Amino acid sequence: MPEEFEGGGDILEISLEKIESLLEADYGISGRSIGLLLLQEDEEITALVKSREPENYKLIAEIVDHTKEHYHEPLSYIISLRRQEETNNILDRALEYQPAIGLSLREKLSRIMISSLTGIPILLVILYYGIYKFVGKFGAGVLVDFIEKNIFEKNINPWVNQVFTSIIPWHLLRELFVGEYGMITLGVRYAVALIFPIVTTFFIAFAIIEDTGYLPRLALLIDRVFKKIGLTGRAVIPMVLGLGCSTMATMVTRTLPTKRERIIATILLALAIPCSAQLGVILSLLAGTSIGLWIWAGVVGLVFLFIGFLSSKVLPGDSPSFYMEIPPLRLPKLFNVFIKTYSRVKWYFAEIFPMFILASIMIWIGQLTGLFTIFIRVLEYPVRWIGLPDKAAVAFLFGFFRRDYGAGGLYDIKEAGLFSTNQLVVACVTLTLFLPCIAQFLMNVKERGWKTGVAISVFILFFSFFVGFLLNSIFSILGVSL
């Protein structure tokens, strides 16, 4: 019920009329709307009116204060109540609604998905088929094999080698294009044969999951766990996207409401969330050893929770609250999935393809000047401490240029038969935790500022080798040989 003013009439309406009559400038929207926003203490509009109504602003502010005094609750609350009353009045006259008897199939399915008893098995099934089977086995296995072996190794590489040998007589310059780390034989090959199929299959899976409306359900399912690490269920979206491309996901952390959540999410994305390219290569690296895969997943998961928990204790700020609309489940439209995948893959390629070429060039320069040999020498020490062959240092150095570049490097070492299974697991864990790629590092700096961006990277550099060292020590102390 509107509160009555002494003279009869409603104080909210009277104040609105008064404000409206005092507004002189043109705002592009009605005076009443401006008045309502002023009464709700909208900061932007208040500042705007203050600058445009130098004479009347004082009077307006007085009216707002006077109105506020009449109510116990904030005016925004009172106005919302009025709006709701009005909406209900209109709806009562216009809408006839018959409540459905029983639950629809869609609703039943939704209930199964959000109950913890049945929801978690469903989540595991989705992860198994959506990520492991589709992205890991099909994308990173079947498709990569086909493009790599049938297209590149059989047709493109020999042809390109031949062409460049005949065009460029100088060995050094030729190395830039077709050598071991050449722009075409390494840069283009990695981008097209390794990354393209993995990222595309991931984005297809993500678009399907997104369009069904499963993500909000996942968010509410996981909210309690995420609260322990200083995040809310809302953070599940950047985290799942991080399994696709952590650089893109770091940008998406903007959707999180507080700075504290954004920093925690950035740390976790940089540290413990492998991107699809890296995930694909690691899944295929560990394909032969299911125990190794479990240990890798366990250690990375543990680090994720532990570091999240620690940072939620260390970083100042209140623990956040979680609320989210749960839209009805829908069958995804094929065309939408296609368009989404297409535009994301296009965006991704436009971003990363130059990075691959740049990385190839930098590796070439680094090798030419001997700078890389120094870096690799330095990296050989920590690599030795975690019990890996010296050659793995190269993979770690490249890991900074692209995360999957590094994993791809491990792949080559594994193919050459230089790893025992123990070493393989240690290497995969360390590389997953190891520094984010250049693109993500730049994104961290851009989103979080220089200090935080660099601090996160330094922490990760030491922490990843520490975990690798710990894991290797545990293996050797317990005498485990996988």
Added chain:
Amino acid sequence: MKCSLCGFVFKEDQAQAACGNCPLMKGCKLLKCPNCGFETPPEPKWEKHLKKEGEFVMTDLNVNQSGKICRINTSDRKKLNKIMAMGILPGMTVTLIQKFPSYVVQIGQSQFAIDKKLAECILLGRSL
């Protein structure tokens, strides 16, 4: 219970938090309102029994039960704005769909997931 000074509704175990490091806490039976700090003795059992008709927190609802919202009980503007944004306002009827792992409520034609902290701010009236 309801603070007799400011009208804030809180649970008895919430009251302890307001006492902080008070050295007299041991053996002190008074309950301190977390909102205004006013101290009152706890309600006797018979009074609680009589009050069954009054307001209660949404988290006390059983799954699949409905209730009419009578008040949003928070002094935190940010929380209030979040709750209002979902259209959770006095006069609306809510149905609790699930309590664990998160609270899920149906309001009008929409469903929302909210955490315990927000759910505790929503007060319902017993008689529908």
